[in-house]
Amino acid sequence: MASVPENPAADQSAALPFGSSLVGASRTDLAETLRSLGLPDREIRMRVSQLWHWIYFQGSTSFDAMLNIGKPLRARLVKHYTLGRPEVVSQQVSSDGTRKWLFRMPPVDARDKGAEIECVYIPESDRGTLCVSSQVGCTLTCTFCHTGTQKLVRNLTQREIVQQLVAARDQLGDFPGQTPPTDGPIPSGEGVRAISNIVFMGMGEPLYNFDNVRNAIGVMSDGEGLSLSKRRITVSTSGVVPQIGPLGDEAGSMLAISLHAVRDDLRNTLVPLNKKYPIRELLEACRNYPGVSNARRITFEYVMLKGVNDSPAEARELVRLLKGIPAKINLIPFNPWPGTQYECSDWETIEKFSDIVFNAGYASPVRTPRGRDILAACGQLKSETEKLRARARLALEENEAAP
Ligand code: SAH
Ligand code: SF4
Secondary structure: OOOOOOOOOOOOOEEEEEEEEOOOOHHHHHHHHHHOOOOOOOOOOOHHHHHHHHEEEEEEEEHOOOOOOOHHHHHHHHHEEEEOOOOOEEEEEEOOOOOEEEEEEOOOOEEEEEOOOEEEEEEEOOOOEOOOOEEEEOOOOOOOOHHHHOOOOOEEOHHHHHHHHHHHHHOOOOOOOOOOOOOOOOOOOOOOOOOOEEEEEEOOOHHHHHHHHHHHHHHHHOOOOOOHHHHHEEEEEEOOHHHHHHHHHHHOOEEEOOOOOOOOOHHHOOHHHOOOOOHHHHHHHHHOOOOOOEOOOOEEEEEEEEEOOOOOHHHHHHHHHHHHOEEEEEEEEOOOOOOOOOOOHHHHHOOOOOOOOHOOOOOOOEOOOOOHHHHOOOOOOOOOOHHHHHHHHHHHHHHHHHO
């Protein structure tokens, strides 16, 4: 397991520290917190349910709104806790409606300045997908990935992971009584939710932050709150084999595998973790993924790198390797970033590759790049904090200068 600095708040199942936000807390966290405030055992279950409804169903930002919770308890909550969300440092809206936010998380302790992470929202006609991060940076060093070049790494806490969803819903006006923004498309209509799907495809390796990711999925999928279907939550991994089974058992989410190569020698270079967990072991773990079936397929991601992994022979080998695994294949055009040694495959090469995959029975395999103009696409998420800050400052100055 990679060594990631432990976050002091990460493993607490006890009461949340004074001064922190209740947003992102699990039912157990809330129960422990209320107990520490002196609430009698017989009341705790009911109060947790009430808080849950206000925080996650209503999206309340103030304890004062929680009218079914008595004034004395509300006063204690106000005194010791917040309903804080991450601060929105900046928002960019792409010409295709993709949104990228830079969120600054509330500090988790006295030494922490608050993690800054990017979060991307991709609207489509029948769904809205939020791409969340599980770590700041990533300890793995996949050679084609911008995030892997970032030095600073720490695990996000369960609450920080959930807060990305809550903050994004705030920004999209998606809680009761809020108004959606008008500067870009948001899917709407009977039974359509602004955010219907979550993918753990932002910064970080989710399976190196297993407990927090599993617990966050528990909060996000709770039917009385945020209520996202687990079948619409996908965890993408570069192949942390020992954690794949537990993910299926304990989180029950969908699984995506960043495969990107069909031979170990090449995958060792592209995804160095392959040296530890080679392709054969990885695919064995996929075959045994709890709950996998033709209705619940595993997604295999394959980034198209010009002259590196994009030959017809590799397409045929890909199909052969995946035989017997209920699978979907996502061909991802490589998103270049400043300083990268790779190029995206030519369109004809991608088409040829995709034809071979398609003829083997896998549908719609090429993922259209989204949000390219705002560097929001996969693997481009590296805290471009400085640049974004400068842009945000500029926007502010322009606003101030406006008549
Ligand atoms: N660490 C996890 C999840 C985050 S990366 C993982 O590797 O699966 C999300 C997806 O984006 C992965 O499939 C990753 O391989 C892909 N990706 C990374 N850099 C990319 C780039 N520059 N262009 C296209 N896809 C990229
Ligand atoms: Fe980390 Fe995934 Fe990027 Fe690899 S592709 S460096 S595992 S974020």
